[in-house]
Amino acid sequence: MAATSDHGKVNLLGLSQAALEAEITALGLPKFRAGQLWRWVWRHGLTNFAEMSDLGKPVREQLTELFSADRPAVSRRLQSVDGTIKWLLRFADGNEAEAVYIPDKERGTLCISSQVGCTLTCSFCHTGTQKLVRNLTVDEICGQVLLAMDELGDWPAGKPNRRLTNIVLMGMGEPLFNYENVAEAMRIIMSGEGVALSKRRITLSTSGVVPEIKRCGEELGVNLAISLHAVRDKLRDELVPINRKYPLAALIDACRNYPGLSNARRITWEYVMLDGVNDSDEDCRALLSLIKGIPSKLNLIPFNPWPGSPYICSSDERIEAFAKRVLKAGYASPVRTPRGRDILAACGQLKSASERDRRQKTGVASQPAS
Ligand code: SAH
Ligand code: SF4
Numbered sequence: 393m394a395a396t397s398d399h400g401k402v403n404l405l406g407l408s409q410a411a412l413e414a415e416i417t418a419l420g421l422p423k424f425r426a427g428q429l430w431r432w433v434w435r436h437g438l439t440n441f442a443e444m445s446d447l448g449k450p451v452r453e454q455l456t457e458l459f460s461a462d463r464p465a466v467s468r469r470l471q472s473v474d475g476t477i478k479w480l481l482r483f484a485d486g487n488e489a490e491a492v493y494i495p496d497k498e499r500g501t502l503c504i505s506s507q508v509g510c511t512l513t514c515s516f517c518h519t520g521t522q523k524l525v526r527n528l529t530v531d532e533i534c535g536q537v538l539l540a541m542d543e544l545g546d547w548p549a550g551k552p553n554r555r556l557t558n559i560v561l562m563g564m565g566e567p568l569f570n571y572e573n574v575a576e577a578m579r580i581i582m583s584g585e586g587v588a589l590s591k592r593r594i595t596l597s598t599s600g601v602v603p604e605i606k607r608c609g610e611e612l613g614v615n616l617a618i619s620l621h622a623v624r625d626k627l628r629d630e631l632v633p634i635n636r637k638y639p640l641a642a643l644i645d646a647c648r649n650y651p652g653l654s655n656a657r658r659i660t661w662e663y664v665m666l667d668g669v670n671d672s673d674e675d676c677r678a679l680l681s682l683i684k685g686i687p688s689k690l691n692l693i694p695f696n697p698w699p700g701s702p703y704i705c706s707s708d709e710r711i712e713a714f715a716k717r718v719l720k721a722g723y724a725s726p727v728r729t730p731r732g733r734d735i736l737a738a739c740g741q742l743k744s745a746s747e748r749d750r751r752q753k754t755g756v757a758s759q760p761a762s
Contacts, residue, residue: 401460404433405538406531408580419458425451427585433461434586437538437547463539464532476732479539483508483532487524489564491536493544493556494731500544501558504536506574507565512599514619514632516664518698519564527570533577537587549587559589561596562617568601568608578612591615597662602638602646609651616650617660617691618643622670623678631670640682648686658687664695665706665714676717690718690726696733 404412409430416426428446432438439462441447441455467488468480477493489505509522537559541547544555559581561567567574578594581587596608597617609616622628628635635643647659661683665671679690692715695705706714711727718726 399460401458403531403535404429404459404461405463405534405580406529408576409583409585415459419454421451429455431585434580434583435547435549437541437549439463461538463535463542466539470735472732472735474731476735477543478732478735479536481536481539483528487526489528489532491540491563492732493540495555499557500555501560502537502540502556503560503562504533505563505565506533506561506567506570510565511569512566512632512634514599514621515630516621516666516695516701516703518701522564525565527573528565530573530576530580533573534580537581541587558593558595560617561594566599566601567596568598568604571604571608575608575612578614592657595660597660599632599634600638600643601634602642605646605650609653613652615657615660616647617662618647619664620661620679621664621666623675623682627670631666644682644686653687655687658689659683660689660691662691662693664693665711666695667704667706667710669703671706671710671714673713673717676714680718680721688723690723692718692727694728694730696730 402415407415409426412430413423413426416429417423425447429444432444438444439460441452441459444452444455447455464481464483466479467482470478470480472478475495479491480488481491482488487508489508491505492503494501494503505528507525507527509525510517510519511525513520537556540556541549546554546556561574574596578591578596581589582591582594591613592615594612595615595617596612597619598605598608599619605616608614619632620628621631622635623640625635625639628640647653650659653659661679663670663679683690692711694711695701695703697703697705715726
């Protein structure tokens with residue numbers, strides 16, 4: 393069913409090309425109008441139907457009455473000294489989630505959310521402490537991409553020197569617990585007549601929802617990142633509790649069989665560096681032997697502390713020693729430089745700041761902000 397916003401209009405950002413065609417022909421309009429509308433919305437980023445110059449005035453008026461192409465509202469925008477931008481987004485029902493843009497020399501990566509909060513409770517992750525959880529809809533997921541493109545001046549889509557070149561599903565939520573909406577949104581974003589981002593430029597990160605992994609490769613063909621973080625079941629049960637349901641052997645098996653895996657399309661293993669917990673030489677050896685034979689990239693993530701977090705980040709020396717071993721085993725540049733730390737935009741810090749604000753306003757005691 394098409395999503396309707398608070399003003400009762402259907403948000404076009406939630407419709408596939410086929411669904412848009414169905415809406416348009418149901419109005420008695422010819423099918424090619426759907427194609428025109430699609431290109432205005434997805435290639436040119438228009439939100440105002442009155443500007444769609446190849447549509448007659450009565451059609452434009454009809455569309456304005458029935459549809460919108462609204463992005464989520466921005467309730468807060470923060471920009472880091474390193475150029476990282478974080479948007480706290482407010483959806484029509486008042487719920488909030490975050491998107492982060494991370495500029496780099498050769499690419500610009502947008503990190504998007506798939507849920508408000510997360511049902512999982514990984515012990516080192518701030519998002520996992522958030523109670524309120526719901527899936528984001530297709531238009532809310534796509535809306536994050538379009539909002540970033542609006543701000544970055546990236547229209548028309550596909551123009552040279554565009555600033556948004558990659559998308560990672562590494563924001564709030566577990567994307568494979570919202571597979572249908574995430575898949576539909578990514579299909580729309582990949583569509584050739586729209587934003588047309590290649591599947592090679594999209595990476596989906598999962599904590600290890602094993603039954604959905606195969607389908608993600610078969611149906612979407614996007615890059616897969618796994619939040620590994622521990623290489624022994626006992627420790628992973630604690631750090632990434634979904635491991636109790638889908639233990640390491642099953643996860644590794646699903647990754648080994650990920651459709652389309654090759655040296656050009658590797659699995660990214662995310663490994664958060666926690667002092668004295670998972671950062672020993674022995675852990676590193678076990679890690680390398682666990683992923684042996686699987687085309688892999690390693691991503692060592694310095695732990696980002698948050699108020700009340702039970703861990704501390706491994707020392708620079710430890711991370712370096714760990715990385716050196718990884719390098720020696722043939723994996724390139726494995727340490728993820730923390731970005732946007734000054735605006736709490738680095739991974740794991742994506743907790744709705746407004747929740748804290750609200751608590752402060754209502755006088756409920758909250759932990760001190762870091
Ligand atoms: N739920 C998905 C995607 C979002 S998390 C998943 O878990 O894969 C994105 C990445 O940030 C994951 O690898 C997650 O484990 C990592 N992360 C979470 N909290 C962190 C923290 N405090 N410091 C560093 N990385 C963290
Ligand atoms: Fe959820 Fe991912 Fe955080 Fe775990 S690391 S609580 S799966 S967002």
